[in-house]
Amino acid sequence: MAVAEQQSVERTQRPSDTRVPTVIVDDVHIVYTVHGAGTGRGSATAALGRLLSRKSSPNVRRVHAVKGVSFTSYRGEAIGIIGSNGSGKSTILRAIAGLLPPERGKIYTDGQPSLLGVNAALMNDLTGERNVILGGLAMGMTQEEVRSRYQGIVDFSGINEKGDFISLPMRTYSSGMAARLRFSIAAAKNHDVLMIDEALATGDRAFQRRSEARIRELRKEAGTVFLVSHNNNSIRDTCDRVVWLEKGELLMDGPTDDVLKAYEDHTK
Ligand SMILES: Nc1ncnc2c1ncn2[C@@H]1O[C@H](COP(=O)(O)OP(=O)(O)OP(=O)(O)O)[C@@H](O)[C@H]1O
Numbered sequence: 153m154a155v156a157e158q159q160s161v162e163r164t165q166r167p168s169d170t171r172v173p174t175v176i177v178d179d180v181h182i183v184y185t186v187h188g189a190g191t192g193r194g195s196a197t198a199a200l201g202r203l204l205s206r207k208s209s210p211n212v213r214r215v216h217a218v219k220g221v222s223f224t225s226y227r228g229e230a231i232g233i234i235g236s237n238g239s240g241k242s243t244i245l246r247a248i249a250g251l252l253p254p255e256r257g258k259i260y261t262d263g264q265p266s267l268l269g270v271n272a273a274l275m276n277d278l279t280g281e282r283n284v285i286l287g288g289l290a291m292g293m294t295q296e297e298v299r300s301r302y303q304g305i306v307d308f309s310g311i312n313e314k315g316d317f318i319s320l321p322m323r324t325y326s327s328g329m330a331a332r333l334r335f336s337i338a339a340a341k342n343h344d345v346l347m348i349d350e351a352l353a354t355g356d357r358a359f360q361r362r363s364e365a366r367i368r369e370l371r372k373e374a375g376t377v378f379l380v381s382h383n384n385n386s387i388r389d390t391c392d393r394v395v396w397l398e399k400g401e402l403l404m405d406g407p408t409d410d411v412l413k414a415y416e417d418h419t420k
Contacts, residue, residue, distance in 0.1 A: 171226040173262065174345050174376040175248055180257035182218040182243050217243040219400040220257070225345070230367060230377040232387035232408065234415055235397035241380045244397070245347045248378070263344025266291065268334060280311055280318040280325070280333055287337035301340045308366070309336035310359055332359055339366045346370055347378040364390045384412055 188211065218240045225231055233241045246252045248259055249267035274283040284305050288298035309332045311317045311325075322330055338346065348367075367377050367390050381387055387394060387408065394411035396404040404411050 173224050173260075174227055174229075175225045175262070175265065176258075176260040177221055177223050177244070177248065178258045178260070180218055180221050180244070180247060180259060181216065181255045182240070182247055182252055183255040184215040184217055184243075186213045186215060188212075217400050218247070218254075218397075221397070221400075221402045222257075223395055223402065223405050225376045225378070227376060228371050229393055230371050230379065230391040232391035232394040232411075233378060233380045233397065234382075234384070234387065234394055234411070235403075236419070239397040240400040241397055242349055243400075245349055245378060245380060248345070249347060261345060265345035265347060266338060266341075266343045267347045267349065268338040274322060274330070274334060274337075276323040277321055279321055280306075283322055283333065284318075284337055287334070288340065291338065291341050293341060305336045305340050308339070308362060309333045310362075328356070335363055339363070339370070342373045343370065343375050345376045345378070347380075349380045350382070360386065384416065388412060 221240070221244060233244070235241055243252065245267055247254055248261065249265050250261075251267070274287055278286065284302055285298055288301065288305075289295070293301070306312055306318050309329075311329055311333055317325065317329065322333070325333070335348070338348075364386065367379070370377055377390075379387065379390055391408050393406065394404075394408045394415075395402060396411050396415055404414055
């Protein structure tokens with residue numbers, strides 16, 4: 153795999169009235185290579201033929217998921233990323249987190265961006281309690297910090313509101329409960345750049361309100377928050393700027409109200 157084109161923006165002394173960039177995405181292209189792809193003919197007979205064929209398919213298909221996207225984020229901004237299914241939102245976040253190498257273009261980041269996805273790695277067979285400790289340590293907290301923030305994380309997640317779930321293995325949680333715990337662990341720490349992929353969509357309304365308030369706090373603490381969501385109200389309540397991707401291209405980047413209005417007109 154090619155080396156990710158992830159570089160650090162040097163922290164230099166700047167006048168206090170200038171905006172400080174946190175992520176620079178410069179003409180980025182991201183291509184997935186899919187091995188063993190079919191021929192692309194979609195009929196049932198063609199699919200059955202492929203399944204019954206003894207030959208393994210030599211086909212390799214390239215999916216050009218992000219096409220020449222550029223934008224810069226600044227400290228204190230919360231940026232919503234919107235667009236229809238498959239438009240490249242999760243892909244661009246994964247690239248900013250350094251998990252996917254751009255095929256072309258460059259991504260510069262100030263500090264280590266943290267990606268909080270619905271699939272963020274916690275261990276399903278461990279209890280919620282163990283996962284809070286594991287997740288806290290994985291994010292770079294000391295044991296002492298984890299101990300002192302433990303109760304706050306559990307209370308924020310609301311996991312124990314209906315019984316002692318925190319001492320049960322995470323595999324017994326509903327997907328919403330698991331997403332809440334992941335968000336609560338990540339939000340317990342201040343991040344230079346925090347990227348949240350749909351995590352809010354799975355919580356109930358009360359949890360969404362708490363999360364939105366916490367996102368506003370994180371911004372005040374001089375971080376940058378990216379929020380991928382299909383929920384326009386969540387974006388409206390949390391973000392002051394929105395980037396709209398469609399078919400891997402940047403369609404619009406501007407103030408939340410302007411971009412959401414154009415998006416809502418487009419999707420009517
Ligand atoms: N691991 C992968 N291998 C191959 N193609 C992929 C992979 N992940 C995503 N893609 C493709 O890349 C494109 C962008 O996908 P991505 O998940 O970034 O979209 P998205 O905007 O986050 O979609 P959604 O709103 O449905 O979550 C899609 O065409 C998708 O099929």
